[in-house]
Amino acid sequence: MIVGDVMLDIYMKGKVERISPEAPVPIVSVTETFSRLGGAANVAQNLKSLGTKPILCSIIGNDEKANELLRLMHEQNMITSGIVKSNERITTRKVRIISNNAQMLRVDTEDTFDLTKTEHNLLMNEIKNIINNKNIDGIILQDYNKGVLTEDIIKEVIALANEKNIPVGVDPKKKNFLAYKNVTFFKPNLKELRDGIGIPSKEESIDDIIKAVDSLQEKLNCRYLMTTLSERGVLIKDYETNICHHIPAHLRKIADVSGAGDTVLSVAMLCLVCKQNAYNIAALSNLAGGLVCEELGVVPINKDRLKEESKKIYS
Numbered sequence: 001m002i003v004g005d006v007m008l009d010i011y012m013k014g015k016v017e018r019i020s021p022e023a024p025v026p027i028v029s030v031t032e033t034f035s036r037l038g039g040a041a042n043v044a045q046n047l048k049s050l051g052t053k054p055i056l057c058s059i060i061g062n063d064e065k066a067n068e069l070l071r072l073m074h075e076q077n078m079i080t081s082g083i084v085k086s087n088e089r090i091t092t093r094k095v096r097i098i099s100n101n102a103q104m105l106r107v108d109t110e111d112t113f114d115l116t117k118t119e120h121n122l123l124m125n126e127i128k129n130i131i132n133n134k135n136i137d138g139i140i141l142q143d144y145n146k147g148v149l150t151e152d153i154i155k156e157v158i159a160l161a162n163e164k165n166i167p168v169g170v171d172p173k174k175k176n177f178l179a180y181k182n183v184t185f186f187k188p189n190l191k192e193l194r195d196g197i198g199i200p201s202k203e204e205s206i207d208d209i210i211k212a213v214d215s216l217q218e219k220l221n222c223r224y225l226m227t228t229l230s231e232r233g234v235l236i237k238d239y240e241t242n243i244c245h246h247i248p249a250h251l252r253k254i255a256d257v258s259g260a261g262d263t264v265l266s267v268a269m270l271c272l273v274c275k276q277n278a279y280n281i282a283a284l285s286n287l288a289g290g291l292v293c294e295e296l297g298v299v300p301i302n303k304d305r306l307k308e309e310s311k312k313i314y315s
Helices: 040-049 064-074 115-132 151-163 190-197 206-220 260-273 278-291 303-314
Strands: 002-004 004-018 026-039 056-061 083-086 093-099 102-109 139-143 170-171 224-228 235-239 241-248
Touching: 002 040, 004 040, 004 056, 004 064, 026 040, 026 064, 026 093, 026 235, 040 056, 040 064, 040 139, 040 260, 056 064, 056 115, 064 083, 083 115, 093 241, 102 278, 115 151, 139 151, 139 190, 139 260, 151 170, 170 278, 190 224, 206 224, 241 278, 241 303, 260 278, 278 303
Parallel strands: 002 056, 002 139, 004 093, 056 083, 139 170
Antiparallel strands: 004 026, 093 102, 224 235, 235 241
16 A cells, blocks of 8 residues: 555656747757656556555545546556545646756646645545455555645554554655654655754765664664665665665666655565565665666656566675
């Protein structure tokens, strides 16, 4: 199960051949427009591409873009029963304008206020119904600060998961960073770690990061803490065994980092559910995150390519 903010990623691709006479900006002659699943929906499609059966739970608007988002889910044979439409908000959409294989501009249309009481009740009813009637192996909380993962939703889902012995993995944002207590797996990036626990922004050593992670674990009481470090790879610590691993990044030709965090969490949680150790969790998810960065736009991980690349780790 994936609970969090879903969005529609819209791409407008074209050519730039002149500058506007109205302002010193390029004119993009659009040749192609297409949409993809984004946010928590990208986590779901990553898990789908890896062979799992994701169930996505979220609140979207009751609008044209909501219908487009659901259409994309249906095209991938994804379960939509956990998606709730609301007249009180719009469906989040991000429009990216691309030319010469580079993103030139992004335009966001969204509501970011917390769920209303009615929306909260509708969403929690769906979540409880699914957990009680489906065989849920793991729950991912994917936070983009768009209002779905309120502090109350977070606490209720974690409590329900712990009651059912279902592992919970989190990709946090700053707003509710310390609300994710008693989860199994917590994956901030370095900036989120800095912002979330108030450490100064500087070029930290790995030892500095480990100290910050230890401090965060005391506040959250989670088993695994994995911090993504961009070009420095990932750092994971298993607090049950007290084993820490720093895995460097693989050299890649980076085209677009959009959605890489979604892929990292998807692969990490699938490894965790399959009872892999901390090293394998970090190594495979780090590898997967690098692979999707070679693609332009938000795309799910290719299972066959991940399988082939992963052989190099263990060869």
